[in-house]
Amino acid sequence: DAGGGARKRRSRWADEEPKPVVQLPDFMKEFTGSMDLDPEVQALNIRLLEISRMLTSGLQLDDRPEGARSPSPEPIYDNMGIRINTREFRARERLTTERADIISQLIKRNPAFKPPPDYRPPKLQK
Amino acid sequence: QQQVALQRLVFQAGAMPTKVVCLTQVVTANELRDNDEYEDIVEDMRGEGGKYGPLASVVIPRPGPNGELGPGVGKVFLEYSDLDGASKARAGLNGRKFGGNQVSAVFYPENKFLQGDYDG
Numbered sequence: 605d606a607g608g609g610a611r612k613r614r615s616r617w618a619d620e621e622p623k624p625v626v627q628l629p630d631f632m633k634e635f636t637g638s639m640d641l642d643p644e645v646q647a648l649n650i651r652l653l654e655i656s657r658m659l660t661s662g663l664q665l666d667d668r669p670e671g672a673r674s675p676s677p678e679p680i681y682d683n684m685g686i687r688i689n690t691r692e693f694r695a696r697e698r699l700t701t702e703r704a705d706i707i708s709q710l711i712k713r714n715p716a717f718k719p720p721p722d723y724r725p726p727k728l729q730k
Numbered sequence: 731q732q733q734v735a736l737q738r739l740v741f742q743a744g745a746m747p748t749k750v751v752c753l754t755q756v757v758t759a760n761e762l763r764d765n766d767e768y769e770d771i772v773e774d775m776r777g778e779g780g781k782y783g784p785l786a787s788v789v790i791p792r793p794g795p796n797g798e799l800g801p802g803v804g805k806v807f808l809e810y811s812d813l814d815g816a817s818k819a820r821a822g823l824n825g826r827k828f829g830g831n832q833v834s835a836v837f838y839p840e841n842k843f844l845q846g847d848y849d850g
Contacts, residue, residue, distance in 0.1 A: 615774045618827035715747055716817040 645713055648706050655703045656720070665695035749786070749816045751779075752838035753806040756828050759799055762792045771806075774828070779808040782822055783815015791848050802848025807838060 680689040710717045761767045775788050786809040791802035810816040824835040
């Protein structure tokens with residue numbers, strides 16, 4: 605009955621409640637009854653959190669004691685004059701690559717996954 | 731095999747994104763029996779669901795003429811034309827209230843939906 609002007613009535617949908625500002629870590633979503641019950645996805649999320657924490661903590665990433673290391677090679681510097689052949693540099697690079705890898709896997713599994721703002725998708729080889 | 735088992739698990743949990751979002755605990759068989767109420771519910775679903783992306787179809791299974799409850803009565807299926815709309819709707823509608831009921835939104839397997847199998 606389109607005539608007579610559609611009858612006025614309220615939608616049964618309640619107004620959208622403002623979403624809580626604090627976002628739970630992804631691996632907690634299991635308890636909020638939504639998605640990611642997939643144990644593999646959970647493991648990825650946990651590792652991602654761990655790496656992100658390590659990278660931002662400012663702590664030394666390579667914690668092998670001085671005596672357990674082999675002698676250092678001649679230093680190599682990048683064009684900014686920063687030495688690049690240090691254990692610390694390699695450790696950081698390793699973690700950064702792993703992190704990017706985990707994020708791209710999470711995106712593949714769940715297109716709705718929100719990557720951290722500093723994430724850049726890997727460049728496709730030409 | 732492990733991969734298959736995993737996939738099934740994900741499917742059941744409704745975590746794997748599909749174009750079909752299924753709302754559960756939304757409507758009662760009683761509300762669906764009444765034609766006017768049914769129309770209202772369809773309209774509400776189209777209105778709210780359409781905010782998240784273009785809807786391909788809205789399916790709300792109804793009880794039979796003698797009151798028998800078919801599969802899927804009480805659920806609402808929103809089929810989107812793309813994954814993007816469906817993902818936004820699942821996230822946006824999950825936990826919302828519809829007529830006082832707290833709605834839970836999950837992805838529903840597209841193949842089952844297309845076969846008219848609403849019993850998931």
